[in-house]
Amino acid sequence: MSAYATLERRFKRLFDIEGAAAILNWDQAVMMPKGGNAPRGEQTATLAGLAHEILTAPETEDAIGQAGGEALDDWQRANLREMDLRHRRATALPGDLVESLARATTLCEMAWREARPRDDFQALRPRLEEVVRLVRAQAAALGERLGLDPYDALLDLFQPGLKRPAVDAVLDLLAEALPPRVEAAMARQAPLVRAAGPFPVDRQRALVRDMMRRLGFDFDHGRLDESAHPFCGGVPGDVRITTRYRDDDVTGALMGVLHETGHALYEGNLPPDWRAQPVGAARGMTVHESQSLLVEMQACRGRAFLAYLSPLLQARFGPDPAFEPAGLTAFYHRVERGLIRVDADEITYPLHVILRYRLERALIDGGLAVRDLPGAWRDGMRGLLGVTPDTDREGCLQDIHWPTGAFGYFPSYTLGAVLAAQLFKAAKLARPSIPDELVEGRFDGLMGWLKAEIHAKGSLLPMDDLIVAATGKPLSADDFLAHLDERYA
Amino acid sequence: MSAYATLERRFKRLFDIEGAAAILNWDQAVMMPKGGNAPRGEQTATLAGLAHEILTAPETEDAIGQAGGEALDDWQRANLREMDLRHRRATALPGDLVESLARATTLCEMAWREARPRDDFQALRPRLEEVVRLVRAQAAALGERLGLDPYDALLDLFQPGLKRPAVDAVLDLLAEALPPRVEAAMARQAPLVRAAGPFPVDRQRALVRDMMRRLGFDFDHGRLDESAHPFCGGVPGDVRITTRYRDDDVTGALMGVLHETGHALYEGNLPPDWRAQPVGAARGMTVHESQSLLVEMQACRGRAFLAYLSPLLQARFGPDPAFEPAGLTAFYHRVERGLIRVDADEITYPLHVILRYRLERALIDGGLAVRDLPGAWRDGMRGLLGVTPDTDREGCLQDIHWPTGAFGYFPSYTLGAVLAAQLFKAAKLARPSIPDELVEGRFDGLMGWLKAEIHAKGSLLPMDDLIVAATGKPLSADDFLAHLDERYA
Numbered sequence: 001m002s003a004y005a006t007l008e009r010r011f012k013r014l015f016d017i018e019g020a021a022a023i024l025n026w027d028q029a030v031m032m033p034k035g036g037n038a039p040r041g042e043q044t045a046t047l048a049g050l051a052h053e054i055l056t057a058p059e060t061e062d063a064i065g066q067a068g069g070e071a072l073d074d075w076q077r078a079n080l081r082e083m084d085l086r087h088r089r090a091t092a093l094p095g096d097l098v099e100s101l102a103r104a105t106t107l108c109e110m111a112w113r114e115a116r117p118r119d120d121f122q123a124l125r126p127r128l129e130e131v132v133r134l135v136r137a138q139a140a141a142l143g144e145r146l147g148l149d150p151y152d153a154l155l156d157l158f159q160p161g162l163k164r165p166a167v168d169a170v171l172d173l174l175a176e177a178l179p180p181r182v183e184a185a186m187a188r189q190a191p192l193v194r195a196a197g198p199f200p201v202d203r204q205r206a207l208v209r210d211m212m213r214r215l216g217f218d219f220d221h222g223r224l225d226e227s228a229h230p231f232c233g234g235v236p237g238d239v240r241i242t243t244r245y246r247d248d249d250v251t252g253a254l255m256g257v258l259h260e261t262g263h264a265l266y267e268g269n270l271p272p273d274w275r276a277q278p279v280g281a282a283r284g285m286t287v288h289e290s291q292s293l294l295v296e297m298q299a300c301r302g303r304a305f306l307a308y309l310s311p312l313l314q315a316r317f318g319p320d321p322a323f324e325p326a327g328l329t330a331f332y333h334r335v336e337r338g339l340i341r342v343d344a345d346e347i348t349y350p351l352h353v354i355l356r357y358r359l360e361r362a363l364i365d366g367g368l369a370v371r372d373l374p375g376a377w378r379d380g381m382r383g384l385l386g387v388t389p390d391t392d393r394e395g396c397l398q399d400i401h402w403p404t405g406a407f408g409y410f411p412s413y414t415l416g417a418v419l420a421a422q423l424f425k426a427a428k429l430a431r432p433s434i435p436d437e438l439v440e441g442r443f444d445g446l447m448g449w450l451k452a453e454i455h456a457k458g459s460l461l462p463m464d465d466l467i468v469a470a471t472g473k474p475l476s477a478d479d480f481l482a483h484l485d486e487r488y489a
Numbered sequence: 490m491s492a493y494a495t496l497e498r499r500f501k502r503l504f505d506i507e508g509a510a511a512i513l514n515w516d517q518a519v520m521m522p523k524g525g526n527a528p529r530g531e532q533t534a535t536l537a538g539l540a541h542e543i544l545t546a547p548e549t550e551d552a553i554g555q556a557g558g559e560a561l562d563d564w565q566r567a568n569l570r571e572m573d574l575r576h577r578r579a580t581a582l583p584g585d586l587v588e589s590l591a592r593a594t595t596l597c598e599m600a601w602r603e604a605r606p607r608d609d610f611q612a613l614r615p616r617l618e619e620v621v622r623l624v625r626a627q628a629a630a631l632g633e634r635l636g637l638d639p640y641d642a643l644l645d646l647f648q649p650g651l652k653r654p655a656v657d658a659v660l661d662l663l664a665e666a667l668p669p670r671v672e673a674a675m676a677r678q679a680p681l682v683r684a685a686g687p688f689p690v691d692r693q694r695a696l697v698r699d700m701m702r703r704l705g706f707d708f709d710h711g712r713l714d715e716s717a718h719p720f721c722g723g724v725p726g727d728v729r730i731t732t733r734y735r736d737d738d739v740t741g742a743l744m745g746v747l748h749e750t751g752h753a754l755y756e757g758n759l760p761p762d763w764r765a766q767p768v769g770a771a772r773g774m775t776v777h778e779s780q781s782l783l784v785e786m787q788a789c790r791g792r793a794f795l796a797y798l799s800p801l802l803q804a805r806f807g808p809d810p811a812f813e814p815a816g817l818t819a820f821y822h823r824v825e826r827g828l829i830r831v832d833a834d835e836i837t838y839p840l841h842v843i844l845r846y847r848l849e850r851a852l853i854d855g856g857l858a859v860r861d862l863p864g865a866w867r868d869g870m871r872g873l874l875g876v877t878p879d880t881d882r883e884g885c886l887q888d889i890h891w892p893t894g895a896f897g898y899f900p901s902y903t904l905g906a907v908l909a910a911q912l913f914k915a916a917k918l919a920r921p922s923i924p925d926e927l928v929e930g931r932f933d934g935l936m937g938w939l940k941a942e943i944h945a946k947g948s949l950l951p952m953d954d955l956i957v958a959a960t961g962k963p964l965s966a967d968d969f970l971a972h973l974d975e976r977y978a
Contacts, residue, residue, distance in 0.1 A: 012531075013535055013538075016531050016532045016534075016535035016536070017532075017535060017536075017539075019528055019531075019532050020509055020510075020513060020532045020535075021509075023512075023513055023516055023529075023532070024509060024512055024513075027512055027516060031520070031712065032727060033709050033710060033711060033712055033727060034709055035707065035709040035710035035711075035726060035727065036710065036723075036724075036726060036727030038726055039724050039725070039726045039727055040512075040727065042501075042505050042508075042765070043505045043506075043508050043509045043724075045505075046502050046505035046506060046509075047505070047506075049502075050506075050539060218524065219522060220522050220523055220524040221522060221524035221525065222522060222524075223520065223522055234525075235525075235528050235532075236528070237524060237525060237527055237528045238521060238522060238528055238529065276531070
């Protein structure tokens with residue numbers, strides 16, 4: 001067997017272990033009783049340790065070295081590149097750090113699930129301090145191995161190749177460009193018409209499942225469930241998304257599900273021949289987020305799709321001025337200085353991300369202690385958005401990311417929004433019928449283009465090359481700002 | 490580190506892998522969309538392969554040899570004995586056979602889930618033939634390694650130490666003793682009063698959850714869900730049982746849940762200090778089944794508990810003559826020559842087991858081909874019970890066991906029923922207040938005794954010693970037959 005073939009076998013095994021862990025993670029968020037936390041933490045730590053052993057084994061390193069000299073096609077060559085990156089990352093970390101991180105983040109996530117509804121930051125604090133301590137050790141070790149600044153090493157974990165200068169270029173521009181646009185949009189927007197409600201949750205469930213099918217989600221290969229924090233999990237072939245319902249609001253669950261469906265379609269359309277290999281995985285979190293935001297923000301909150309949605313909502317929940325096209329537009333294009341990131345509109349959302357980016361950089365650099373996080377959060381919100389939370393539940397307890405150890409993830413939301421605008425523009429140029437299709441609730445043209453240009457390519461190309469191949473130019477905030485100026489003019 | 494301590498670390502890891510697989514198995518039966526079958530089969534095969542590697546590693550063998558010479562207490566010594574048994578079993582099987590079995594049984598179970606409702610034995614046949622082929626190879630290899638007849642090697646997998654002569658001694662006696670008792674009980678029994686119904690499934694769910702709490706089930710450490718074939722899964726600390734509901738019958742789900750709760754309490758009460766080690770596991774399937782049947786058949790179908798249940802059922806579903814104590818007794822002590830094992834009463838149930846025992850021995854010995862199974866099943870039912878199924882759905886497709894590769898399991902149901910009668914008699918002798926407690930729906934006395942005598946001992950003692958320690962004598966059918974004669978007199 002060639003060294004390359006040996007590697008494919010090893011990484012297939014790794015894929016299965018990580019797939020098992022993904023299902024356990026879904027179960028933990030959706031199904032597991034809270035007393036299951038202790039054994040689950042042990043299981044996930046052990047699986048993480050096993051995965052780490054496969055990645056770091058001397059045989060893996062030897063085979064990577066040898067395979068470089070073997071005759072490989074483009075996909076195999078790209079696969080080897082991704083294997084090598086994963087190997088180098090993994091060998092940067094001692095096995096006990098990997099297991100400690102898995103255990104600490106499991107415990108911290110569970111503490112967060114209890115602390116958030118109680119607004120009890122102090123109950124979370126010791127768990128989060130432990131996570132931050134371990135993530136700083138992780139960042140330092142990764143940075144040293146990859147020749148990166150520690151925080152860049154965390155960015156790279158979620159979106160390979162992404163570094164602070166590129167993040168700063170987009171976020172600094174948006175920090176300047178957005179506040180006047182928030183101001184202008186708020187001054188200009190139509191008054192909000194609240195839908196009367198209540199909206200029975202059963203009917204919401206039926207509506208969002210219909211929308212998922214329309215987008216192409218296959219319920220033979222996935223599920224929709226409920227969890228405190230919506231996410232897309234599972235594995236290709238069994239993709240599991242979650243949402244949360246409120247009976248006084250149908251719009252939140254609907255757009256949340258459309259968003260997660262964008263993620264799920266990316267996972268479901270990854271190249272089947274390379275499913276169990278690193279090159280068959282999604283290209284990174286920025287690209288992933290571009291897929292969810294393209295569906296939610298670009299396509300489904302656009303006037304074309306809202307025209308389709310309007311009669312559907314009225315058929316299911318009764319006639320309501322809020323569900324007329326003008327009402328939906330007023331609602332879905334509403335701009336507000338709010339406290340909650342996941343409820344934010346697309347103009348203020350990047351400001352929420354900028355806050356988190358600054359705070360997590362300071363947590364990792366050591367310039368901010370966990371105990372000072374609630375105060376720093378309030379100060380940051382006041383400075384960026386002009387609003388201040390009264391509670392930590394509406395402040396630094398609102399997100400799941402840090403308790404689960406995901407530092408370096410937040411920038412991908414906004415870079416993803418920027419990429420979504422760029423891709424949507426390119427898609428419409430390539431397939432001019434897309435806007436007319438959206439008026440009819442059809443996604444074939446858009447999804448066909450995305451599948452060919454993004455999904456089916458997996459990790460074949462580096463992110464920058466993927467973007468240039470699909471859109472003809474590198475990532476830039478221009479199309480995003482033009483999109484805002486068009487929608488909110 | 491001592492060799493023994495090294496072994497504890499290795500078996501802790503094995504425990505976590507098997508726990509992860511148990512959750513995946515639960516998910517597959519309860520949650521997974523059918524398209525998830527392919528990736529799930531790969532995941533479980535890979536986890537089985539990893540577990541196999543840990544068990545068969547030369548380091549495991551070396552450490553077992555060395556640990557035998559180290560100073561160990563009783564629990565450690567028993568743990569080493571269980572480790573050695575698992576090691577010897579695992580080294581009997583080549584790794585590719587383990588992975589093939591995991592994959593084939595996953596595919597066969599899924600085929601069974603589709604074939605059963607369609608009564609389509611031919612759709613299952615090729616999958617089941619593959620499973621039988623692989624289980625025969627497994628039995629031959631195990632038997633050779635352990636010095637056992639191939640079928641005994643399968644019995645031993647589910648109940649260590651159990652062999653055909655002991656099974657034959659009980660089953661041959663029952664094959665003689667039961668048919669006249671079926672005859673007598675049917676001639677003597679009160680006419681059945683059918684409850685009017687329908688019984689809304691939501692109210693059934695609430696009732697069975699109340700009963701579970703009453704028995705001591707902790708919903709912070711477990712779940713109740715629905716699946717085609719009820720089972721008890723998950724891990725200690727997160728025990729997951731399932732049932733199925735019918736809105737025209739409340740008695741089936743109720744007794745099914747009480748049965749699975751008996752299993753769940755055994756798992757939940759296993760010795761916490763030894764939870765992650767082989768000696769901390771349940772003593773085997775015969776003992777496991779004794780716990781579920783003790784709760785269901787001995788305690789909850791007895792007149793004392795039915796007196797407690799009667800007003801509860803009437804409060805929840807309205808007054809009904811069928812829910813009066815006499816009606817419940819007539820129903821729960823009903824004896825019928827039925828087609829379905831899981832619906833069988835306690836007198837005919839062993840005859841269903843005897844049929845399966847004979848057929849699976851023939852499948853493993855090679856005297857029966859899978860293609861001839863439907864006919865052999867019909868002939869056997871006619872001979873043992875005097876009834877013949879019109880469909881395979883009510884015949885050889887009714888059970889999940891064979892499709893999942895569980896040959897050698899069925900005898901444990903009846904040996905468990907026999908042991909349950911013996912344990913219940915001993916419990917009442919030790920704690921004479923138990924019958925009065927059951928009239929009040931209290932299980933403290935019974936569960937306290939079972940926890941001390943059975944649950945908390947894990948696998949410390951071999952089954953025979955455990956039974957003698959708890960009841961003062963070896964396993965015998967006497968108490969079971971005496972119980973039948975008392976209940977059905």
